[in-house]
Amino acid sequence: MTDLPKRTLDRLPLRWVLMDKIEAFASLVWPAKCHRTTGWLFLTPALLLVGILLIGLGYMLEYSLHELDLSSYRLKDAYTLGNYRYLLEQPVYLQVLLRTLLAASVVTLATLTLAFPYAYVMVRTSSSAWRKFLLVSLFLPFFIGQVVRAYGWLIILGKEGIINSALMSLGLPAMDLIYNYGAVVFGLVQYMLPFAVLLIVPAITAIGEDIELAAESLGANWLRAFWHVVLPMARPGLVGAGIVVFTLTMTDFAMPEILGGGTTDFIASAIYDSFFQLSNSGLGAALSIVLVTLGSILVAIVFRITGAGTLSIRQ
Amino acid sequence: MKNRQVVKNVQRRTVMKAGAAAAGALAFPSLLRANDKPSELIVRAWGGAWGDALKAGVADPFTAATGIKVRLDFTEDNEIKPKIWSAVDQGRIPPIHVNWDTSTNATISALRGVTVDLSDLSNLDGLLPLARPAGLEGYPLVNTYAYVYVCAYRPEAFPDGAPTSWKTMLDPKYKGRIALYDDGIGFNPIAVIAGGGTFEDIPDNMEPGYEFYRQLKANEPLLGEDSDFTTWFQNGEIDLACTISVNARAARQNGIDVQWTVPEEGCKVDTDGLWIPKGLPENEEYWAKEFVNFALSREAQEKWCSLLGLPPVFPGIAPPEDLVGDPSYPTEPEDFARLVSVPSPILVENQPKWFARFNEIFQG
Known part of the structure; x- marks a missing residue:
């Protein structure tokens, strides 16, 4: 595109020129060698959300393994299946x-x-x-x-x-x-x-x-x-x-x-x-x-x- | 020349003042920060008649006296609790400045170590012993008034007069038209007595109460919270309920035909209080304490509690006209003797177990 004579460039619609600039900028930020991972880039926000959810679930699982101490209303340090036993x-x-x-x-x-x-x-x-x-x-x-x-x-x-x-x-x-x-x-x-x-x-x-x-x-x-x-x-x-x-x-x-x-x-x-x-x-x-x-x-x-x-x- | 001299003098004076202020700030930094008024104080409250009374009796006069706006936060008392706890545990600033809470919940928060000590409040002197939290060192919370879980009823459904016993709830005539709190709060000790037990049975032998609940379940009670009772009375859904006298009085003041009584088994009497969460900036904690202190003053107690229709912890305040001689407004020791009072530490220790059994019976 940039090899085209200036007169030709001047005749191109502004939108095309703008798109070329954006594409050039995108190539700079995200070079061709990274294109194989483009799919993952789009997936990143969703994966982050799922990751946060899993971290939350991990915390939940951890909490569930501690019983309540009624004298301080905090969870006891000891790991136990007591809460699950209580539910049963x-x-x-x-x-x-x-x-x-x-x-x-x-x-x-x-x-x-x-x-x-x-x-x-x-x-x-x-x-x-x-x-x-x-x-x-x-x-x-x-x-x-x-x-x-x-x-x-x-x-x-x-x-x-x-x-x-x-x-x-x-x-x-x-x-x-x-x-x-x-x-x-x-x-x-x-x-x-x-x-x-x-x-x-x-x-x-x-x-x-x-x-x-x-x-x-x-x-x-x-x-x-x-x-x-x-x-x-x-x-x-x-x-x-x-x-x-x-x-x-x-x-x-x-x-x-x-x-x-x-x-x-x-x-x-x-x-x-x-x-x-x-x-x-x-x-x-x-x-x-x-x-x-x-x-x-x-x-x-x-x-x-x-x-x-x-x-x-x-x- | 003269002008220049004046400018020079002013400059010197200004510099001296600024220097003195800076020296003062360095010498007493906490004093300076403490007096820095926050733009507002956030006070957690219950809605409806409760919030209106706090606003008119405490929040508005406090704002008039100090210029600090008070915002009422109507987050449910049980929901604000974990938010405050996690904020304190994580070193974040708590979401509210003052928590208006049941004494039982406040005691739980005190046991967890998230409440600020209020022992230095000047208005604590001379209050009734009821103000002091039971079973705790110092004042991690301060009780502000007593309240009674009365037997509220629709007079139209009781043409022969007020129910004399809680056992009326078992009458099949009222099937589906009775209501309790959805966690059994306010009724657990009463159920023991109505079920044939005695006060001495609490908390070691609650079986008579559970038996009473089993019989009551056959009568299909509705289970709800403060706001539900007013709605249910208003819509003619219920004839009889165990609810705090404030709700019954508010319903009556809104034109709903509701009366209340203390049946022969008695009614549970309890207290609410105020507490301040740890972790507030120094100046905000200072003004939160000033708010609580103000709530304990004669002026605030008189207005706040008379609007609620509850006996305050400030001595010598006369009851509202419509509650003179009312058994739901205890003032003398003999009034309290007719009611059932379970100390907060016993409630804190046993309420989860009682709730589990209550749930087992009514959800099973």
Whole structure:
């Protein structure tokens, strides 16, 4: 470029000249011999974040191996598995864990069941107005935080809420619609729905409409085409959405706290209580490690069953 | 010439003044830094009626007297605790200057060694013995008033009069319409007595209390925190709750039909206090101490505690009109005798165990 006569250079668009300068500067800062590591350069921020997370987990693991000294409210120096032993000895932690896992399973199933048709209609509809309506309906509650939404449900489902007021105006008795397990699961499904739809939509978009038409032209009715063609091809989206919804539910804190009435705690509440109410960071760390391990194992099982390739990851 | 002479004199005077100031600063550096007023003091507080009372009774008058703004930080008391602890352990400046805390939590922080000694506060002289922290050397915290976990109820649900026993909570009529704190705080000792035990059983034999909780669980109580009780009463979700009298009084003052009583088993009485975290810059610690000292003055105690409706540690202050003779406002030894008081050291040592059992019963 610089070998070109000055007159030619003068005639080049300014943008080109600018790009040449930037390229020359980039070659100076990042010479050609370093280009093999360019990929790693882009990965560095993400690797740093993961590294910080791992360091944090390392600290958690270390804390979990120390018991609390009640005379000074500091962790004892001695290494022990006492916190883990305590978790095993207290049936309440197993019950809270099972309650959390059950809720995560039910919420995942319910959310995927509701999210898939929603996403399908949103992608396949020919009406742009209908698509916009579905998008707005999806995103409007998405922009409202979880806590505000949970309080919204308190207003709607409470003893003197809209539904119970309507029931009583019809002469029917008021119902206990909040402060129970059902209310927590309901609140979580409503909260998770946008996440699931957003993850399923790209998977359905990737399935050409002509493939469905081809199946139908070969004699499959719409239901068979849906079952044998659309669902299997949408598996990456379904698995991804399932993992996200399951893990988010398993670690959720606000919904059980607000809609559960204090007696339907999830494992995140038990972690919070250990750290903040009991001031026992060792026990809280042990519970956190259990939660992280369990979550990782479950995701690994899903990958094992469905294959990592199901998320469009090359194996 | 004359002008030059004046300039020369002024210069000499200015130089002498500056020299004296520098010498003073070198001789008494801590004094100089201590009097350097911070732009603001951050005081952790509870929200709602609690924060309003602190602002009107202590923070605003303190600002008027010193010119230092006071910012209330409404971080939950249990959440600020580890933040302060880690700041002190890591040699960082703590996030707040003064912590308004339960005496039990404050005692835990004192045991951890993160609190500043307040023994040199001038207003400590003449306070009621209640002000002194139990089981601790000196004043790593100072108690500021007493409060009672009363039996609050909706009069509409009790047409025959106030409940006379905590056992009313077991009545199936009130299923799903009763509430406790979500960690059992304020009710653990009462549960022992209501469950057939005695005060002497605490803390070695809490089984009667756990048995009471097991029976209570069948009645599906709601478990929450201060703010929840007001909301639940307001929305007609509950008929009966064990809550601090301040919350019940605030609800009543806001037009919610709530009354309270001290049932035959008694009610738990406790104290709150103020403490200052270690690691503050010298001048900020000085003014934080001035704030605590001011909170113990007659003027502040009178206004702050009457707004809260709680008996202060400053002697001789008359109760608010609506609380004269109220059993939730103990002033005399015989008033306290009707209530159940568990010393902070026992609470500190046993509360984690009680909480674990409480959790086991209600979350299991």
